[in-house]
Amino acid sequence: MEFSKIISVTGKPGLFQVISQSKNAIIVESLADQKRMAINSTQNVSLLENIxxxxxxxxxxxxxxxxxxxxxxxxxxxxxxxxxxxxxxxxxxxxxxxxxxxxxxxxxxxxxxxxxxxxxxxxxxxxxxxxxxxxxxxxx
The missing domain is CATH 1.10.10.1650 (Arc Repressor Mutant, subunit A)
Known part of the structure; x- marks a missing residue:
């Protein structure tokens, strides 16, 4: 797990690891339950390394x-x-x-x-x- 790929998503509890990116979304995996989901480009995302x-x-x-x-x-x-x-x-x-x-x-x-x-x-x-x-x- 790389610290540079850990993000926080506004409105979603917990932290996520970036798995992949597409043109309109980011595929992330929850650190809590390892479930994957797509985060669309309109949601606010913060890289922990930028905080x-x-x-x-x-x-x-x-x-x-x-x-x-x-x-x-x-x-x-x-x-x-x-x-x-x-x-x-x-x-x-x-x-x-x-x-x-x-x-x-x-x-x-x-x-x-x-x-x-x-x-x-x-x-x-x-x-x-x-x-x-x-x-x-x-x-x-």
Whole structure:
């Protein structure tokens, strides 16, 4: 599973892996139940690798946030995204201490933690992603 092929679709719960593309649709597979479906070109789709979290210095790519959570949890699931807003904010502050709490809302934190837990359930190996990125960097 490649992180660069993981997407979120507006109006659909969970995360999806892009399998194929056609002229008018994207064929995706749900990470939760492995069911495939077509997402037409009028639906809003976000690649997770294009999402970043606001901090006071710079925007941090979502992958880096996931890696920090992965290290903190030891590769296990994080706390539930259904916890109280204070618990979620406290956990997120431990992972990303300089996040901009005025622009990163509790709903954003819930979504990040929910996505992380989905990816851990789907056996995403965040340490392997880092190695692949480093290999690509060396070749350039």
């Amino acid at each position: 970043a979290i606001y901090t006071y210095e710079e925007d941090i790519p979502l992958l880096n946030v996931f890696k920090a959570i992965f290290e903190k949890t030891g590769g296990k699931e994080a706390i539930s995204h259904k916890e109280s807003g204070k618990k979620l904010a406290s956990f997120f502050a431990e992972v990303l201490p300089n996040y901009d709490d005025e622009r990163v809302y509790t709903s954003n934190i819930k979504k990040v933690i929910q996505w992380f837990n989905i990816l851990v359930d789907a056996k995403m190996d965040f340490s392997a992603i880092q190695e692949a990125k480093e290999e690509n960097t060396e070749e350039v």
